[in-house]
Amino acid sequence: MTAPLNIITRSTARSRFGAAFAMFRNRKSITGLSILGFFVLVAIFADVLAPYSPTKVDPTARFQAPSFEHWLGTTHIGEDVLSQVIHGTRGVIVVGFLAAIIATLIAIIVGVISGYLSGWRSEALSALTNVFLVIPGLPLIIIVASMFDNPPLFVIAAVLGLIGWAWGARVLRAQTMSLRNRDFIQAARANGEPLRRIIAVEMLPNLMALIAASFVGTVTAAILGLTTLSYIGVIPVTTYNWGTILNWASAQGAFRQNQWWWYLPPGLCIAAIGVALSLINFGIDEYVNPRLRSAGERARAMKKKGLNINDAVTAVRTNTTTKETR
């Protein structure tokens, strides 16, 4: 009696686990996750991968173009640019993920609670969310960061997270409000399930795609924020990340002397990680809203049959076998 029951529970547990990752099971998401994984690995094994120490000064090799010894050339005091980029990955990944974890936690708490409750408490939390959405974040971060003498990375991550949660909270609130009145939530409430069980077991699985999307969005925003802050010099230039490299390159006139090996790689790395994250988000978007994917496929399928999707007149054909489904 217990054996078949066990099998059932195990298989549902596995399918539930699989369902939680279904949004990543498409080509766009997998490509994005692979690029992101590459950068995470680089960050972890930076010490092994970097050919030199990022701060190793070599006065005999200043402003060198890429060569066999220095794949990405050297800086104004002979530091190896490739090693700096590799070591810089660490700060970017750590701050990006830490800030996104903080922001997503706040977004889930504020968004789900304000979506589940009703009345003035819900409205107050919503107003708070909107205030954080409207207040320009970067100037505020600049002011806050400038008040620390030597802000460690986790402080930067915390500030970025505390300012960047509002968008996720807004999206989650809207979805929770629509879930609140569905039958299965009503049934759970009628069964007398406690509030935390309703939220954790009934609601959160249905919000997973949105939570993932807002997490990915916050990572992007945090990485852009960190590199921008480092570039303008609000964050001390001693902790290496891609923004700091650009700060040095800009201060030493690399942009005016065409030392492309110095300023191109860090920027391209930021762009690559940004593309990876938006690919993941495209994948999630298409999972949440299948029209985004099917619209193009449907139009192409019609074109193959010699039809134009925007034609108002439907061509009547005698041997139609499949009917277009809406």
Add this chain to the structure above:
Amino acid sequence: MNAIQTPLHTEDYDALEVGTTATTASKGSVRVPWRFLGGRALFYAFTLWAAVTINFLLPRLMKGDAVSAYLARNRNISPEAADGLRALLGLDTDKSLFQQYIDYWSLLVRGDLGVSLLHGLRPVTEVISQALPWTIGLVGFATIVSFAIGTIAGAIVGWRRGSRLDAIIPITTFLSTIPYFWLGLLAIALFSVNLRWFPIGKAYGVGWSPELSFEFIGQVIHHGFLPAMTIVIASLGGWVLGMRNMMLTVLDEDYITVAQAKGMTNRRVLWGYAARNAVLPQIQSFALSIGFIVGGTIVMEMVFSYPGVGKLLLDATNAKDYALMQGVFLVITLSVLVANILADVAYAFLDPRTRQTGA
């Protein structure tokens, strides 16, 4: 479309004469959506209060004070003068925090933002009012151009779904994931240093002062082209993608099929029905992303040494000039709020549903 619910419009009109589409039927009576606008006004008042309060609390919560930093740079100032400076900046600590808060508001209402230590003790309002027109001109122009181009392009890409135009999406996304400042630096390296088409930074040439002449305006356009284009290119992707995704959703609606079945031209269905409805969320996200764009532009001003408020903020930050920092933050927040209000008003008049709740 809900707007066809005629009972709300009590005015007499001949349905056959004006036609039965929502656009023409509701044009006869444009109602002002008072309740919607009132709710938004309340929200903006609250946001303004929150911004001012954050602005008040920030320098008081943090360690380090502006006067000590100022004294460190200018050693020949007596302790009495330092106390005087503290009183002038409202930093004298013998008052309670609440009293300081009241004083802060009363100064603010009178338009007094204190004096800037960085700019020779000139009033902050004066310093900011010199920089603000440059920023509003640059950001306003670039944002509107980018929004217009992006939305129109998104509508067309969404309409011609499945065609080769879909390739625009990854390209614009790539451009929008690049940080603003890096794109700006690349633009300088390419167009100013190598090709010498545009000057490096600044709003107008050395030796010029603002005046109303064709040569000066030419100077401003010549200097502003590169920063404006960089902002447009960097922010275009979001608008294209948002509009295209909204179009794909809207084009599946029944009223599009009905409009086509009525024999309307594709042109009218695209712009009058699909795009008109798809643009509404765009306007909402315009309101929300304006703060983000302003943040990016601040850094652009530093890259191009453009004499706007962003550069002012960064200079003030480096010099720990708190009065100027607070003033700039307040002005930026105010500008973002004003942009939001404009977007809200546009939304209220474009979306018939807000008119209905107001009626």
